[in-house]
Amino acid sequence: MEKRGEHMKFQSQGNPLFYGITVILISMLVFYYFISSFLMFIFTFLLTTLLIVMLLREYYIISRLLTVHRGISRIQIDIMQIEVLNIAVYGSRIGVEICSKETDQIVVFPVETERFVKLLLKRNPKIYLQNQQNMDAVRCNL
16 A cells, blocks of 8 residues: 555555466467567567556555556546445455445455555445455455
8 A cells, every 4th residue: 555645555456367367478478479570579569568457457546536447447436425345255355346326336456455445434434334244354364
């Protein structure tokens, strides 16, 4: 987590599947380097880099809004419009399902899940917290 004035930045938990896909993409890129022309390699390199960025770049910023950065996309949610936070276990990762009045349900995986949830609740005490018992799994670091 990183503080910048009134903004708090939270990193996302790593997804083992995405790491595996990244290794495969890099391996394919190295292989492709030896069997293709330089121009095609550059094109493939740029596409591979874009895919890796989309897979691995995810973080969240809490200010007046919750901003979810995923790859090259950005989703903003007004914290005062959030109605429910559901703490759920997805395989080996703890996720926070966010339900708000203005956006579809979104699932985030902050590294510091407990601090992330507490900050959202501090900004909007009207948020209903579901499955709070799953926070014990967060404390035990699964």
